[in-house]
Amino acid sequence: MTLIHLYKELQPGDPFDIRLPHAFSTQERQLVTLFYQPLTGSEPISLYLTLWAEAEQMPKQQMTHYYLMNVLGLPIGKVFEARIALEAIGLLRTWKKENAGERSFLYELQRPLDADSFMKDPLLSMFLFSKIGEQAYRNLRQRFMSPVKDKEFKDVSRAFIDVFKPVHSNIPSDLQVDTSQKDKQQKVYPFYLEQFDFDLLQAGLSEQLVPSNLLTLEVREAIAKLAFLYHLTALDMQKVVILALDDDLGISQERLRKAAADFYKLTVSKEPPKLARVNEPLPVAEVGQKTKDQELQHYLETTAPVQVLRDINNGKEPLQTSVQLAENLIVQHGMPIGVVNALLEYVMLTTDMKLPKKYVETIADHWVRKNVQTAKEAMELARQEHDKYTAWKNKPQTANKTSQQVKGRSRNQREEKVPEWFYKRNEKQEEDASSTIDFEKERQKILEMLGKSE
Numbered sequence: 001m002t003l004i005h006l007y008k009e010l011q012p013g014d015p016f017d018i019r020l021p022h023a024f025s026t027q028e029r030q031l032v033t034l035f036y037q038p039l040t041g042s043e044p045i046s047l048y049l050t051l052w053a054e055a056e057q058m059p060k061q062q063m064t065h066y067y068l069m070n071v072l073g074l075p076i077g078k079v080f081e082a083r084i085a086l087e088a089i090g091l092l093r094t095w096k097k098e099n100a101g102e103r104s105f106l107y108e109l110q111r112p113l114d115a116d117s118f119m120k121d122p123l124l125s126m127f128l129f130s131k132i133g134e135q136a137y138r139n140l141r142q143r144f145m146s147p148v149k150d151k152e153f154k155d156v157s158r159a160f161i162d163v164f165k166p167v168h169s170n171i172p173s174d175l176q177v178d179t180s181q182k183d184k185q186q187k188v189y190p191f192y193l194e195q196f197d198f199d200l201l202q203a204g205l206s207e208q209l210v211p212s213n214l215l216t217l218e219v220r221e222a223i224a225k226l227a228f229l230y231h232l233t234a235l236d237m238q239k240v241v242i243l244a245l246d247d248d249l250g251i252s253q254e255r256l257r258k259a260a261a262d263f264y265k266l267t268v269s270k271e272p273p274k275l276a277r278v279n280e281p282l283p284v285a286e287v288g289q290k291t292k293d294q295e296l297q298h299y300l301e302t303t304a305p306v307q308v309l310r311d312i313n314n315g316k317e318p319l320q321t322s323v324q325l326a327e328n329l330i331v332q333h334g335m336p337i338g339v340v341n342a343l344l345e346y347v348m349l350t351t352d353m354k355l356p357k358k359y360v361e362t363i364a365d366h367w368v369r370k371n372v373q374t375a376k377e378a379m380e381l382a383r384q385e386h387d388k389y390t391a392w393k394n395k396p397q398t399a400n401k402t403s404q405q406v407k408g409r410s411r412n413q414r415e416e417k418v419p420e421w422f423y424k425r426n427e428k429q430e431e432d433a434s435s436t437i438d439f440e441k442e443r444q445k446i447l448e449m450l451g452k453s454e
Helices: 026-040 042-057 065-072 076-088 115-120 122-132 134-144 198-203 217-230 234-244 253-267 292-302 305-312 320-331 337-350 357-369 375-384 386-394 403-413 420-431 437-449
Strands: 015-019 092-099 102-109
Touching: 015 042, 026 042, 026 076, 026 115, 026 122, 026 134, 042 065, 042 076, 042 102, 065 076, 065 320, 076 092, 076 292, 115 122, 115 134, 122 134, 122 217, 198 217, 198 234, 217 234, 217 253, 234 253, 292 337, 292 375, 305 320, 305 337, 320 337, 320 357, 337 357, 337 375, 337 386, 357 386, 375 386
Parallel strands: 015 102
Antiparallel strands: 092 102
């Protein structure tokens, strides 16, 4: 498996802008908190609300992801995971621009689904149900869903084309809407119908029983989502579609949902399916059992510098000058976070827990010219060049020392690959720890096959 390094996806120094297409309402904030937060957890929603708040203030200049790390109290890896979770459930669209080796991002916030649309979506509603349970799910429906209209009422509202007609006028081409590009722009979250074999589905359905015009875009999307949710094949969904037909040979999304649920209960399990996040390999994570050295590298790649400084210093808060030094290396000089952390760790352990600014910047300049991109590369280079770095450090104060003395002490200082503070940090964390005859025949055949009769 090819591992994706985090620095190829996102770095703290990468700038971003925020686009808020619409002003969000208080109720939408409630929907995000009560409907979406159980699906993703608190960190993605905290990121969403932070971007929302910043977008309303209309910042005059770009911000960097280091700001998000500080506001959320999360390492860059967690910020990235929160971002892709928001993208997956349709609350965020991300645009990336790369120019001359530099990249920037545009985050476009999407408004949440209204309660009715959310509850009608087979994937989101089932995901929420599996997360919060039946009683809490019923409470949300009762609180946010409009009461069902009296069945004696019929919707007689006119459509746009019933009232208006087009008038030909000379509209400049640059102001005309390209409808071919609109198709499903308003999809609430990414879902790809191409993953479902509709040709196979329709091949097993007679045109007399299930006319192809019944499979509208909305119905096709519902079929694809239900097949994904219940892990059903196109052949399974043929049976589900026939079961979902009403007495007038029509198909509604609600009947499709019920038919799919019934089919699943009778053929797979009485317990409803659950959705969980895909177990993707974490950025810069190693496959298999990691050595202590690899654990340290992963820690340095995924932890905020202020936390690294705190851990090295036995939990004590670092001086603001040390924090600012780390921030400058990340934001102004564009060094990857793992490299900065490896630099902080190296310098502090070789200068009796000090961070001399000029010494740090000298090594940083060397690593930038060497194009060091990961904590692993930084640690290896530090070991290779330790004698040189020691000479740089000692030159102003101890020029009279022989090179043999310098080399002897340097070997002693870097003999241990993984420093003792990293082991102590782990110890501390553990402590804190239809009505026709043909239709009826077909329908009854399926019901009998499933061991169910009316």
